Amino acid sequence: MLRLCSVLVLLVLPAMAWADLHGVIRVIDADTVDVGETRVRLHAIDAPEQDQLCQTDQGADFACGAWATARVVEAFEGRRATCDHVDRDRYGRVVARCSMLGIDMGRHIVREGWAFAARAYGLDYDLDEKVAYVAGRGLHAFQLQSPTQFRQAQAKGRVPPHPSCAIKGNISDNGRVFHMPGQRFYQQTEIHEASGERWFCSEAAALRAGWRAASY
Template identity: 35%
Template sequence: MLRKILIALSLLVLPSLAHAADISGTAKVRAGDAVVIGNTRIRLGGIDAPAVDQLCLNTKAERWTCGIAARDELARHADGKNWICHARSIDRRGRTVARCEVGGEDIQKWLVRSGWALAYTRMSKDYEADEKAAREAKAGMWQGAFIAPWDWRVRNKKTTILGATKPPDGAHAVLLASASGPVAPSPDCTIKGNVNSAGECIYHRPTSRWYTQIRMKVSKGTRWFCSVEEAEAAGCRETKR
C-alpha cells in the first residue's frame, strides 16, 4: 500500500517539475520552430513553422524555400543572444516543448508576427493576434501563397492554400512538392545539393562529375535547387569537380 501511495505522489510531482525546469544558453537553430540548447532538443510551443524542405510561392508566383528562410531568419535574429526556455512538456519525438525568451523577447511571438510561423491554435491561442497582424502586413510567408505547416505534413490535392496572393493555376502541384526527396519539385529544379564529410553544403549541376552518383534521399540531407542563386543563398558552394 505504501509503495502505491509513493508512486501516486511521484506522478503528481513530476509534471510540476517539468513546468518549473528552465533551459538557458545560446541555441543552435535547426528549423523555424526547433532549436538545440546544450544537449536539449527544444520544440517552440504554441507555433508551427514550415519544414526546412517546404516550398512556398512569392508575390510573383515563384517557388522559394520558405522553410529554409524561416530557419535562417530565426538564426539571424537570435544570433549571439541568450535563450531562456520554460519547459512545458515532452513531445512524441522526445523534444522539450517550451516557451522561449531570447534577449528578453518572446521569440514565438516574433516568429509569428514576422510571418515565419503560424499560431498553432490546437495547442494555444496565445499568438492568434500576432498571426492576424502578419497576415495583414503580408509578412514572411503571407506575402505570397503557402500551405499551413500542419497541413503540409499530411498534404494532398485538396489541401487549403493560404496567403495574400491568389494561387495561380498549378499552384497546388508546386506547394505539394518538397525541396528534398527522390523526385525534383519541378522539371526546372535540376541542381542537386548534399552535405559532404566536412559538413559543407555542396551543389552539383547536371554537368558536374558526381551528379548521377548523388542519391536524393531525405534522410541523407540532400535537396533540390531551382537555380545557382538559390543554392548559394542557402549557403552552398559549387562542387570543385
C-alpha cells in the same frame, strides 16, 4: 524510512523535470531550437518544413522553409534563452515558451511572419499572426500550404523528395504510368516507394525505366 524516501524522490523528480531551461540557442528550424543540450519545440507556433516551397504572385518557387530558418538564425543563434516547460510532443521533445533578453521568441517569430500561430495548441500568438497577415509580412507575402497540410501530403507520398524530381511513377492495373505536374490525376496520385513506385526527375528517365506517360 525507505517508503518515505521513495515518496520524496517521486515528489522531487517532477519538479526537476519541469525546471526552467537556460542555455545558448542553436537554431534547428524556425520553430525548433536547441537550448544548451535540450531540443525544444517552441510552444503554439508552426513553421514551414525546411524543404517546403512557396510561390510568389508571379508563380515562381521560393524556398520559404529555408528562408524562415535563416531569419530565426539571424535573430537568435548564439544568444542565451530561458524557457518555461509546457509539455512534451509525440517525439519526446520539450515544448516550451522561450525568451531572449525579455523577447518572447514565439511571439517575435510569428509577428515577423516566419511561422504561423498553431491555434490547436494555444491562442498565445493568434493576434500576432493577424498583425503579420494584415501587413503582408514574411510568409504572408507568398502562397503556400500550411505546414500541417505539407507534412500530411509528404506522408501520403504526394510531395516529391526534391522539387526538381516531381514526376510520379505510379503502378496500377494499367501498368507503370508516370504523371507530370499539372495533369488531371497528378495531385491525387500517391507514390509508395515500398511497392516499387518512384519519383522521376525527367520524362526521359521515366521512359528508360519502363514507365509510359499518362494520356491525360
